[in-house]
Structure formats: structure tokens, C-alpha cells
Amino acid sequence: MADATADQAETQSGPMLAADGTPLKRSLARSLRMQRIRALMLVAPLLIFVLLTFLSPIFDMLFRAVENRIVGDTLPRTVEVLKDWDPETSDVPPEAAFQALYYDLFLAAEAKKHTRLGTRLNYEDPGISSLFRSSGRSLDDLGEDHIEAIEDTAKQDWREGAFWYALLGGDAGEPVVESARSQFVALEGETPRGPVGVVWCGLRNVVGAPCPPSLSRMPLNFGLSNDAMAMLPTTSLQYAAFGVFTVLEDGEALQEEDPWEAVYVAMAQDLAAPDAAAKVAAYTGPGAAELQAAQQAIAALPPISFRDGFAEIDEDWLDPTVWRSIKAYSPKYTPGYFLNAVDLEMGPDGVQARPESQQIYVMLFKRTLIMSMAITISCIMLGYPVAWLLSNLPDRKANMLMILVLLPFWTSLLVRTSAWKVMLQQQGVINDTLVWLGIVSDTNRLVMINNQFGTIVAMTHILLPFMILPLYSVMKGIPPSYLRAAKSLGANNWTAFWRVYFPQSVPGIGAGSILVFILAIGYYITPELVGGTTGTFISNRIAYHISSSLNWGLAAALGSILLVAVLVLYWAYDRIVGIDNVKLGG
Amino acid sequence: MTFKKIGALAACTALVAPAAFAQDMADDMTLVSWGGAYQDSQKKAYADPYAANNSDVTIVWDESSAEAVAKLRAQNEAGNITWDLVDVVAADAIRLCDEGLAMEIDPDEDLAEAPDGTSAEDDFGDLLVSDCFIPQIVYSTTFGYRTDMVPEGVEPPSDICDVFDLETYPGKRALEKRPINNMEWALLCDGVAKDEIYDVLETPEGQEQALAKLDTIKDDVIWWSAGADTPQLLADGEVFLGSTYNGRLFSAIEEQDQPIGMMWDAQVFDLDGWIIPAGLPEDRLARVKDFVMYATDTQRLADQAAYISYGPARKSSAPLVGKHAELGIEMGPHMPTAPENAENIFVYNYDFWADYRDDIDQKFQAWLAK
Numbered sequence: 001m002a003d004a005t006a007d008q009a010e011t012q013s014g015p016m017l018a019a020d021g022t023p024l025k026r027s028l029a030r031s032l033r034m035q036r037i038r039a040l041m042l043v044a045p046l047l048i049f050v051l052l053t054f055l056s057p058i059f060d061m062l063f064r065a066v067e068n069r070i071v072g073d074t075l076p077r078t079v080e081v082l083k084d085w086d087p088e089t090s091d092v093p094p095e096a097a098f099q100a101l102y103y104d105l106f107l108a109a110e111a112k113k114h115t116r117l118g119t120r121l122n123y124e125d126p127g128i129s130s131l132f133r134s135s136g137r138s139l140d141d142l143g144e145d146h147i148e149a150i151e152d153t154a155k156q157d158w159r160e161g162a163f164w165y166a167l168l169g170g171d172a173g174e175p176v177v178e179s180a181r182s183q184f185v186a187l188e189g190e191t192p193r194g195p196v197g198v199v200w201c202g203l204r205n206v207v208g209a210p211c212p213p214s215l216s217r218m219p220l221n222f223g224l225s226n227d228a229m230a231m232l233p234t235t236s237l238q239y240a241a242f243g244v245f246t247v248l249e250d251g252e253a254l255q256e257e258d259p260w261e262a263v264y265v266a267m268a269q270d271l272a273a274p275d276a277a278a279k280v281a282a283y284t285g286p287g288a289a290e291l292q293a294a295q296q297a298i299a300a301l302p303p304i305s306f307r308d309g310f311a312e313i314d315e316d317w318l319d320p321t322v323w324r325s326i327k328a329y330s331p332k333y334t335p336g337y338f339l340n341a342v343d344l345e346m347g348p349d350g351v352q353a354r355p356e357s358q359q360i361y362v363m364l365f366k367r368t369l370i371m372s373m374a375i376t377i378s379c380i381m382l383g384y385p386v387a388w389l390l391s392n393l394p395d396r397k398a399n400m401l402m403i404l405v406l407l408p409f410w411t412s413l414l415v416r417t418s419a420w421k422v423m424l425q426q427q428g429v430i431n432d433t434l435v436w437l438g439i440v441s442d443t444n445r446l447v448m449i450n451n452q453f454g455t456i457v458a459m460t461h462i463l464l465p466f467m468i469l470p471l472y473s474v475m476k477g478i479p480p481s482y483l484r485a486a487k488s489l490g491a492n493n494w495t496a497f498w499r500v501y502f503p504q505s506v507p508g509i510g511a512g513s514i515l516v517f518i519l520a521i522g523y524y525i526t527p528e529l530v531g532g533t534t535g536t537f538i539s540n541r542i543a544y545h546i547s548s549s550l551n552w553g554l555a556a557a558l559g560s561i562l563l564v565a566v567l568v569l570y571w572a573y574d575r576i577v578g579i580d581n582v583k584l585g586g
Numbered sequence: 587m588t589f590k591k592i593g594a595l596a597a598c599t600a601l602v603a604p605a606a607f608a609q610d611m612a613d614d615m616t617l618v619s620w621g622g623a624y625q626d627s628q629k630k631a632y633a634d635p636y637a638a639n640n641s642d643v644t645i646v647w648d649e650s651s652a653e654a655v656a657k658l659r660a661q662n663e664a665g666n667i668t669w670d671l672v673d674v675v676a677a678d679a680i681r682l683c684d685e686g687l688a689m690e691i692d693p694d695e696d697l698a699e700a701p702d703g704t705s706a707e708d709d710f711g712d713l714l715v716s717d718c719f720i721p722q723i724v725y726s727t728t729f730g731y732r733t734d735m736v737p738e739g740v741e742p743p744s745d746i747c748d749v750f751d752l753e754t755y756p757g758k759r760a761l762e763k764r765p766i767n768n769m770e771w772a773l774l775c776d777g778v779a780k781d782e783i784y785d786v787l788e789t790p791e792g793q794e795q796a797l798a799k800l801d802t803i804k805d806d807v808i809w810w811s812a813g814a815d816t817p818q819l820l821a822d823g824e825v826f827l828g829s830t831y832n833g834r835l836f837s838a839i840e841e842q843d844q845p846i847g848m849m850w851d852a853q854v855f856d857l858d859g860w861i862i863p864a865g866l867p868e869d870r871l872a873r874v875k876d877f878v879m880y881a882t883d884t885q886r887l888a889d890q891a892a893y894i895s896y897g898p899a900r901k902s903s904a905p906l907v908g909k910h911a912e913l914g915i916e917m918g919p920h921m922p923t924a925p926e927n928a929e930n931i932f933v934y935n936y937d938f939w940a941d942y943r944d945d946i947d948q949k950f951q952a953w954l955a956k
Contacts, residue, residue, distance in 0.1 A: 360955060547656040
């Protein structure tokens, strides 16, 4: 209206002005904007609260369904080498892959992160878990002869951290050191994961208890020498990795530490290179004599074979399946969990169905939906007459009845579920009564629990108040005079109910059904206790993967699918019934 | 409470100088255990005596062991470890160690020697199944049966294969709703030699074979998921026999006088013990180490056996096991490790189940749902 008048005024005699001289249109827009901002400020605390404490953790959890950084973070060089390897071949990857795996796994084992990767890959390929665990333990033994050969040339010197630092350390080599650092930081998984972590550290900063200093900014206080990098490239690289670990993880100075085996192995590799003898002979810096002696000792030995070394640790490393799993799960994001959640898997020719003996989730999703619907329907059947009675009895009696409805609502869920066990089991109250009455024989007692029937009965009972309460509040608002009017106009009882009363109570049924159905679909504890094998829900598997198998990725995928299913049903419900027709209160 | 705090504060201030040489230890300690009779036995055997010796220490119990692995992982990701010592089964300890959530321990440094000077490492022996695990007890999963439901003229069940014999021993059975133990028993009764079971179970055919054997009794099985289910089902007469932890059966038989008998054949040994969460601050770690040193010594582990029928994890504790604290019966014969009970035993294969648990569990669940 205001706009229309303003426009009119504009066409007639220029812009209309407010009291302070600004055009009325702008002034109005500003005051409206102020109003909106004020409204937003009022909602802001709640909005931020819900965002921080509810939505972001859920998002963070569901994000795990696709997140898969662990393989690339733990074995970066191996993943790089495997890019050129064709997983279709029946051969294991070349020596370079074993070599990369050795250095990656060595660092991971020192940081105690290799077993976590093993657990991750075990989800896809059973058996990898212990392969990684045992390999991490025996990795120190790989290249043992070479390590000893180097050490034997000059035990005093090679065991000295200062000697090593004089040989390899210096002021140069920053890019190498920093890349070693970023590998270590990725391995530690230190970067806060997801939005929650960022916000959390921000909050801690505000209250004066900041998150621990970032590994990527702590000073390292060492560098590499240019000579050594040219002469012993692999050794320098491994020395940098060792240095980063020593400073950041152990909090020691690199100059005082005798390096770990991987640095010796790297040196044995460098010294065995074809032009190593010439390079070492030309070298005149610190430790030149010792290096020459070591070079001669290494030259006398056969070169290190990482492939054989790994085969000696465990024959399974010569099985291409292990390598295929590493390659298949090396990208940062994976559809693997979602495929698993719908009984599919990644096969050699793309997505394929899992073997029938492992198919379970689709069936569980279907069962959850069907049983939730059955529970909703039985809640309507039982709740509708009760709600009708409640809303039509005199207040005193209605209040009494209401307490009876609410009483179980206030009783612990576990108590109610256990009570159903006592009622329904084969030696339980109902069976005993039936046997006593002679309706069933003692040997043929009814099986009413640890199956779907038990779940439906117990859950209908538990969820019934959620149906009765909205129904009651809607029915309370239907004037009794409508029914009387219908009857006085000649309708019989049924017609009056069906044509006049029932349509007005539909919003209550809608509200109750949505409540009961959505609660039922995510129910966990009751199906677990009384569901036996045929009455359990998808939520029981989600709980298993969260708390027992620790496969949170799969749990997140299953949870996402459940969430989407509920949203789709809600949308369909809105299209068919119309969400405006739902009433929680009169 | 306030007074106590002020008192403690005053005492601290007064003792600053002499206490400076001692390691700083936290005064609060949160122990996580299973609740129920087991937690009580820990409380009586070592937590209460420890608190009596160290009056400034407050011990808080948390009954979260069943969800310990998931909760520890969540605490670790949030960067806020609120637990100091967690009681878990060995398989979970291995998982926590693998995930880097539990601290590695050095048995000879962190645990007490046996009274005769044997090192802790030798005293615990093979039971140190993980670098992070401090064993407390050996328990077993075994069978109990209703003595009054044994058919007339038939010997009570004494062989694991009686579980699969529906003709001689009709009636429902209670088995745990997971593949572990059930698959081994099935294969054993399907003619697989004991030392080949895990080799067979590693193959898809072996898994099929075990499930096929379980299929023969599937209609007569009630699957349990909580350790208290089987004693309850037995007490109600819902099942004729069922598997559960031996301590639960002991209390049903001896403490509640139920007509239940033990069938020890092919019982599966498993371990339960402590882990220390990784990443504890120094003062809390010092306190926990002090407690662990005390709580896992020879006498304390033997004391625990007076409250619950689980075998102490130390070899040196075995001769010290005495009578039940309240019932006054000898505990020795009720231990899963007693020679007459341990004639035919299985030892939980940690490595195998760490590798195959998820895979076989999926197959098992699919089979259950069929």
C-alpha cells in the first residue's frame, strides 16, 4: 500500500519526502531494515546456539561418511607411486612402491598411526589390520645387515647425534624440511577436523585457554647441508623426517639424537648408488673418512630389496589385493561407506552388489520403515478411541484417565520394556494365563517376544502417548454440537462420525503419526531388548558401528540415509496431506 | 566439601617445602568400569583400601566400560580426556592401542613385582596381549543349564556338542548375538579339530560351515546381548541352557540358589583389565600410575577373587585365592582356571577377531536376519 501511494505521488510531483527531507521510500526501507535486524538480533542467541550445539556436530558426524584422508595422510609417497600401477594386473607393484611404503610406514609406526590405517583398510579387506600391526613391529629389522655394516665401520661416531648432524645438517634445505613437516602434520591429523574444531579453538582463544600450539608453526631449529643433499639425497630426506619427528613429537634437539633405522637404510641405499663411490671420494667435509669406510662396507653387500624385506615380514605383502585396497582407498573422499550402506561394493568393473551372504542393510532399512508404519498404525487404532474418550468425558473422569495415559510416559523406558519381557515371554504372565485357562497347551506356548511381534507391541505401548496427546488436543477443539447437528439432520451414528467428526480430527492423526513414525524409525533400545533377530532396526546396526566396530564412517553413511529417508517421507507427507493441516494443539 | 577443600589447601601449603621432592599427583581420579558385581569387587579389593591409604584422593566411578572405546575416541577428538583409568576387555584394549587412544605401558616399570621377585612381565606372562593392556582377571564364557529341566534318564550336559544336540537335550538355548565364540563352538562340533578352527574360520567356506551348523539349532535359540540376560532366562525357565560369563552363573547358583549347573567344556578364556588413556596431564598420570601399581599387585588381585569368581591374572596370585568374603565358600573350585574346569578350553584369539570381526559379524547378522 505504502509503495503504491509513494509511486503515485512520485508520478505526480516528484519523490515524496519524509519529515527529515529524505525520500519517504528510502526512509521506510531503512526503518524496515532496522526492524529486521532487531528481530534477527533477538533470534540470534538461539540461532547460534542451535547451529553450534546441534547442527554443526551432526554435520561433522555425517561428513565422516565420505571423508577418507587417512590413507593419503599416512602413506603419501606410496599413494604417489601407486598412481602409475595398474591394479588390474596380477602382479604386485614395483620395488619403488615397496620402498615408498617402507619409509611411509616407518614414520607412521614411530608416530603409532599405522594401526589406525590398518583398522581403516580392514573394513574393506579383512586381514589388513593385523598385517599392519605386525609389520609396524618388525619394520626395524628390515635392512638389518646394512645398518650393522655401516655402524661397524665406526661405532663411536655413527652412534653420535652430533656426528650425524655435522655430516647432514646445515642451514639450507628448507623446502625439504618443510615438506617433511607437512607430512608429519598430516600424519598427526593435527589440523582441527571440520567446522566444530575451528569454532572450538576460537572459543578457547577467547577464554584464554588456546588450543595447543600448531605443529606447523613450532620452530624446528635445524636445516640440511647442501653438500649432503647432493651426495646423499634419500638420506637427507629421511634425516629431515627424523628431525621433524624428534623436535615436534619428542621435544628433543636433533643435534643430540642418533637417527632411527630408516635413516641408516636410506644411507645404505644412497651409498649403493652407481656414482656413490665417486661422490664420496670427492667429498671433503666433516665425516668424510667415516663415510668412505661406510661406502666400502655397503659396496660389499647386495643392495637392499624392500620387496624381499616386506615378504620376510609377512607373505601377504606379495598379495596384490592388499595393494589394490591401498590404491582404491587413497583418494580424500570415498563413496565406499555409502556403497556399503546399501549392500554394494567397489569391484574391479565398477560398482557391484555384495555377495548375498553379506547383504543386510537394505533389508534392515525396509524392515525399519515397514515396522515403523505398523507401529504408527497400531498407535492410531489404539490411541484414537482413548483420545475420543478423553475429550468427551466430564473433566473429573477425563483428568483421571489422562493421568493413566501419562503415568507410563513418566516411567523409565527400560522398566517398561523389561515389563513387556515379563508379560510376553514363554514362561510369562500371558502364556501362563493362557495355559491355565486351557487355551494353549503347556508344550505349545506362544512365542510373543524376541521377534517382530514383541517389538511392535512394546513400541506401540511406549509411543502411544505421542499419538494420544495431539489427538486429544485436536478433538478437544471439535465442538460436540457438530455431531448433534449432524444427527438432528438425519445422519446415523456412523455417518455422523465418519462425515463430520473424523475429517476434523485428521490434523491430530497427522501430527500424532509424524511424531510416532519419526520417533519409531530411529528407535534403538527397545528393539535391541525385545527384537530378537527379526525385530531389530537399522538403528541397532548404527549403534553397533558407533560403539563396537568403531566404523564411524559406515555409521555416518547409514545415519545420513536414514535422515534423508525421513526428510523425503516428510516431504511426501507435506505434498499429500499438507503440513498446514497438522495441528499439535487445538 | 568446602571444609575438606580448605583443609586440603592448608595442608598443601604447610607441606609445600617437604612435598617439593615428591612427584605431584592429582587428587581426583575417575575410574571407568562395568558397574554391578564386578565393579564392587574392584572397589572392595583395591579402590577402597587405596583410598584409605591416601586420604586426600577422591575416586569417582563411571560405569561406561561397555561404550568405552567409542567414548574414548570422542574424548580424544574433542581434546578433553576426562577418564583416568578404564576397565576394558582385552579385545577392546587392542583396538584402543591400535587407534592410539591408550597409552603404552612398560610392565617392569609400571607394575609391581611378585613377592618372590619375579618380574611383572613374567608374572603376567602371555596375558599381556597388548602393549597398552594391564590384565586383572581371567574370565570365561561358558554354559549354564537348568538342572531340573534335564530329561529323565539322561546325564546332564557335559560336552559342548550337547548344545547342538536337540534330540537328547530339547529346549531353548541362549547364545550371544555375535559370531565370536558361537562360530568356534559350531565348527568344533562339526568335526573340525581344535587347532585348525581359526584356519577354517578364515575362509568363506569355513564361515558358511559354521553358520550351517548353527542353522541346525537356530529356531531354538534366544540371542542375548547383555551378560545378565542368560542368568535371567535360566532363572525364568525360558531356556534350558545358555552361554554367559562364568561369574554371572556363579552368582546365580551360589548367591541366588537357582537350580543351575555349570558346563565348563570348551569354555572360552578372555581377559579383562585396565588401560590408561593416552594424553593424560602429568599430575593425573602420576596418580594413576601410583594406583595401578598398587591395584594390580599380587595380593590385591588375589583379594578380588574373594568377591567374584574370576581368576586373577597374575600367576603369583593363584595360591593366595581364598574364601568368598560373604558366603565363606572356597573360591578355588569356582575359578575358570581350576584344573578340573579347565580340561578343555579355548583362548580367545585376539588377532583373528581383530581382523575378521567386522566381516564375519556382517555375515552373521545377515544370517540371523534370514
